[in-house]
Amino acid sequence: MKQAALFGIDIAPRTGVSFGAGLSASPLQQGLCAMRILLVEDNEELAMELRKSLVSLGHLTSWASTIEEARKELASTQFEAAILDLGLPDGDGYELVREVRAAKSDLPLLILTARSTVQDRVTGLKSGADDYLTKPFAMEELVARLDVIVRRLN
DSSP states (O other): OEEETTTTEEEOTTTSOBOOGGGSSOTTTTTOOOOEEEEEOSOHHHHHHHHHHHHHTTOEEEEESSHHHHHHHHHHOOOSEEEEOSEETTEEHHHHHHHHHHTTOOOOEEEEESOOSHHHHHHHHHHTOSEEEESSOOHHHHHHHHHHHHHHHO
16 A cells, blocks of 8 residues: 555555545435535645545545635635635745634635644634644544534534
C-alpha cells in the first residue's frame, strides 16, 4: 500500500483509498445523501488526494486553488460544506471565511491547514469557521468533522 504520510491518507491500489473499518462504505452505500463540497487548497497533490478520497466516499467535490477561484465557485454553485486552507497564493483563507460570513451564509466551513498554534485556531474559529483541523491529519477525522458540522446545520 502506498503511503501519503505527509497528508495522513493511505492510498490502496484497487479501491483508491483505505479509511479503516469505520469508513469503508460510501454515504451513498449507507443510504445517506452525498454532499457537494468545495475544496480550497493550493497544494495540487494534496487537493487531488483529498478530492479522490471524498469522491470515493460518494461526495461531489469541486476544487479551487485560489481565493478568486473559490469566490467563482461559491457564486455559481450551492455547496453543503467547504474545506479550506489558509495559506493561499492570492491571500489568506481567513479573508474568504470572513467574506462568506459577511454574506450571511451558513455554509459549514472547515479550515484544514498547517497552522497549528492556539492563536491560529482561535482566529480561525472567531473568523467564522465551524471547525479547524491541522495538517497532517487522518482522513477519518476529516470526514467525521465534516459530518458533524453539516449535521449541526440541519
